[in-house]
Amino acid sequence: MTSRETITCKAAVAWEAKAPVSIETIEVAPPGPNEVRVKVVATGVCHTDAYTLSGQDSEGVFPVVLGHEGAGVVESIGENVSHVAPGDHVIMAYIPECGHCKFCKSTKTNLCSTIRATQGKGLMPDGTVRFSCKGKKLFHYMGTSTFAEYTVVADISVVKIRDDAPLDKVCLLACGITTGIGAVRKSCKVEAGSSVAVFGLGGVGLSVIQGAKIAGASTIYAVDVNPGKFDIAKQMGATHFVNPKAHSEPIQKVLVGMTDGGFDYTFECIGRTDTMRAALEACHKGWGESCIIGVAGAGQEISTRPFQLVTGRVWRGSAFGGYKSRSELPTLIDEYLKGEVKIDELITKTYPLDKTNDAFDDMHSGKNIRGVVLY
Ligand code: APR
Ligand code: ZN
Numbered sequence: 001m002t003s004r005e006t007i008t009c010k011a012a013v014a015w016e017a018k019a020p021v022s023i024e025t026i027e028v029a030p031p032g033p034n035e036v037r038v039k040v041v042a043t044g045v046c047h048t049d050a051y052t053l054s055g056q057d058s059e060g061v062f063p064v065v066l067g068h069e070g071a072g073v074v075e076s077i078g079e080n081v082s083h084v085a086p087g088d089h090v091i092m093a094y095i096p097e098c099g100h101c102k103f104c105k106s107t108k109t110n111l112c113s114t115i116r117a118t119q120g121k122g123l124m125p126d127g128t129v130r131f132s133c134k135g136k137k138l139f140h141y142m143g144t145s146t147f148a149e150y151t152v153v154a155d156i157s158v159v160k161i162r163d164d165a166p167l168d169k170v171c172l173l174a175c176g177i178t179t180g181i182g183a184v185r186k187s188c189k190v191e192a193g194s195s196v197a198v199f200g201l202g203g204v205g206l207s208v209i210q211g212a213k214i215a216g217a218s219t220i221y222a223v224d225v226n227p228g229k230f231d232i233a234k235q236m237g238a239t240h241f242v243n244p245k246a247h248s249e250p251i252q253k254v255l256v257g258m259t260d261g262g263f264d265y266t267f268e269c270i271g272r273t274d275t276m277r278a279a280l281e282a283c284h285k286g287w288g289e290s291c292i293i294g295v296a297g298a299g300q301e302i303s304t305r306p307f308q309l310v311t312g313r314v315w316r317g318s319a320f321g322g323y324k325s326r327s328e329l330p331t332l333i334d335e336y337l338k339g340e341v342k343i344d345e346l347i348t349k350t351y352p353l354d355k356t357n358d359a360f361d362d363m364h365s366g367k368n369i370r371g372v373v374l375y
């Protein structure tokens with residue numbers, strides 16, 4: 001069923017950087033060929049949205065509809081769309097899966113690059129946009145733009161999911177939770193019995209902890225300068241808790257001393273280059289692996305002494321937890337519905353669309369693990 005109708009609906013529009021989003025009535029054009037229009041039901045609010053809104057994102061373009069942790073229901077489809085139909089429940093994925101490119105064909109990566117060039121410029125794959133407001137065109141964001149009641153996305157960005165998965169919860173699998181769990185299981189392939197340290201206990205770090213617990217890690221150190229995060233870290237499976245501020249020595253030295261030489265695996269879930277270095281240097285000589293998940297500011301660089309790597313430590317990174325979106329996310333949803341993966345515990349608060357700025361404020365103040373906007 002194709003639609004030729006433009007939909008008028010509400011959206012949180014970011015007119016410019018360094019300003020709050022503004023709740024507006026926008027027009028959403030029908031989906032073109034290989035595109036899908038989705039009625040968004042719920043969306044998480046993430047640091048990446050805030051990062052772009054802050055003006056630091058070198059790819060940031062304005063005015064734009066932000067948002068990338070969304071789930072919803074297909075409203076209509078364009079020509080040539082075969083894998084979803086109106087009424088299907090879906091998650092919008094900022095890493096699509098075309099199934100044909102060299103990245104999709106590789107078992108080693110999830111970084112499908114088919115629409116990367118246009119997605120990074122805030123455009124649909126044909127180089128145009130589907131949103132307008134007050135006569136002005138609005139850019140898309142991360143191929144998802146979930147801060148609107150309706151959005152249009154490329155068909156390869158749409159993950160069909162089972163109907164009984166609660167959209168107001170599984171929307172969070174579109175970003176941080178999948179990123180954390182996947183870094184452990186898919187990127188690092190943490191073995192049972194391993195020792196693990198997690199730097200940063202936000203939604204991402206807490207999901208690394210739950211991934212490490214599922215993998216059967218024997219010890220899971222939770223490291224954060226905010227000891228208020230230790231309770232929830234314990235709930236997710238952490239066994240030891242370290243506040244770097246409580247120590248005068250560099251945190252890597254403290255951790256190596258506490259663990260007879262360091263960890264089998266460490267994960268940086270903050271986005272700071274100094275903690276990236278600390279995480280690498282907290283790895284055990286000979287085999288320890290450190291995974292960078294946090295996103296550092298544009299232009300920043302990491303450093304360590306090369307001897308750290310010569311003596312057997314490995315430095316790697318992970319995006320979206322290495323999960324291939326369309327083919328692999330549905331299994332994570334199955335695990336959530338079986339009670340094996342936790343999402344509900346990470347949702348601190350929900351908001352209506354017109355309180356999207358409050359969700360940003362609560363995230364910045366550190367109150368929220370995750371805030372979810374419900375439409
Ligand atoms: N040492 C230890 N912990 C720190 C430090 C530090 N120097 N600085 C900040 N933290 C802690 C904060 O107290 C907070 O609990 O790191 C945690 C980060 O959590 P959030 O801000 O909620 O971030 P999250 O959503 O988990 O994302 C983490 O991953 O996707 C990326 O862009 C995202 O870079 C960010 C990272
Ligand atoms: Zn995100």
Ligand code: ZN
Nearest residue numbers: 098101104112
């Ligand atoms: Zn691909």
